[in-house]
Amino acid sequence: MSKELDFKAEIVGVYGTPISDNPTGVMFEFAFKSLDINWRYLTLEVSEQNLKNAIDAIRALNFKGVNLTIPHKVAAMKYLDRISPDAEVIGAVNTIRHKNGKLIGENTDGKGFLKSLIDNGKVSPKNQNIVVLGAGGAARAITTELALAGAKQITVVNRTVTRGEELVDRLNKYTKTQAVFSHWHPNYAIPSDTTILVQATSIGLYPNIYEYPQINYESLKSSTVVCDVIPNPPNTKFLIKAKKRGCHTLDGLGMLVNQGVIAFEMWTGHEAPRSVMHEALTKVFKV
Missing domain, CATH: 3.40.50.10860 (Leucine Dehydrogenase, chain A, domain 1)
Known part of the structure; x- marks a missing residue:
């Protein structure tokens, strides 16, 4: 035929x-x-x-x-x-x-994020202090690739302690990056030495487009690159709030x-x- x-x-x-x-x-x-x-x-x-x-x-x-x-x-x-x-x-x-x-x-999640961070965000994770919100499947992939790419420290911020600590233990076992856990509370302040912040949860995903992660946005520095993994909508409330703080932002597309x-x-x-x-x-x- x-x-x-x-x-x-x-x-x-x-x-x-x-x-x-x-x-x-x-x-x-x-x-x-x-x-x-x-x-x-x-x-x-x-x-x-x-x-x-x-x-x-x-x-x-x-x-x-x-x-x-x-x-x-x-x-x-x-x-x-x-x-x-x-x-x-x-x-x-x-x-x-x-x-x-x-x-x-x-x-392929982590590899896709890493390429976007380098190509679109114009920043390498090497020797950076990175905070990642969430400990689910996307966070696992992203933190692993960031660690393998030479991140100095990765702080996993999660509401469920056991899940967050499990991810940190995995990163410390399989990579050379220092991984630490921080419990997520509604007014969580982003550490002042953070250079990259990644929102790796489903908060703000359509149809819940008016939702955003509960953190202390006043703690965001304009020098921090702020990333959201959500593609729909690309311009999430989280990114809008980060832009108001003068941060360079990277959407999930x-x-x-x-x-x-x-x-x-x-x-x-x-x-x-x-x-x-x-x-x-x-x-x-x-x-």
Whole structure:
């Protein structure tokens, strides 16, 4: 059969709940179209109780892979055949690739954030004092990559003590960065020597666009680079408040595009059209 008469589409997608706010499919669909390849990206609502069945379906339906978002990045690991070494250290996966009948867990979140920080934020994490709000899947990936890139100290700020201390213990075990835990209370003051602040929770994610992390914003210095991992909306209340303090800010679109580029190339074997993917998202959000 000639290529022109091959009607089979290759399927990838994203699992999460809630999922309707997730814009990842927009950039993938634009990328597939720009390269004229017959691939489709499905945005799929998958509950926690149905996660195992959904992962089994990757094999049954011969999906090439899926992304994972809240709340599946940690729970999915036990249903996979293999975890990449870096994702093992992170303790979370955000991407699954299906190869020769095996499901392999990868983590592209931290790498995507790091590239965005360096390329768009114009700052290297090397020898920096960094504060990260949150200790979930995104925070695990980001702190690991920051540590491996030479961060001097990473302070993990989290409301659940056990979860925050677990992440700090993991960082101190697997990396050379000094990691410390700080309990998150509503008027938490950002330490004065902080050079990079990362908001790595879901606070402010659509539809809760008027919410923002409860910290002492008066403690923010204008010299601090302030980052939010949330892509929808890109200009979160958190970033708006940081801008008012004179801080250089970095939204979540760069991280989303960069991690998507890595997944795209893992799945398709094609070089990802990065500029097309970024443009697709900027059009959607009118930024």
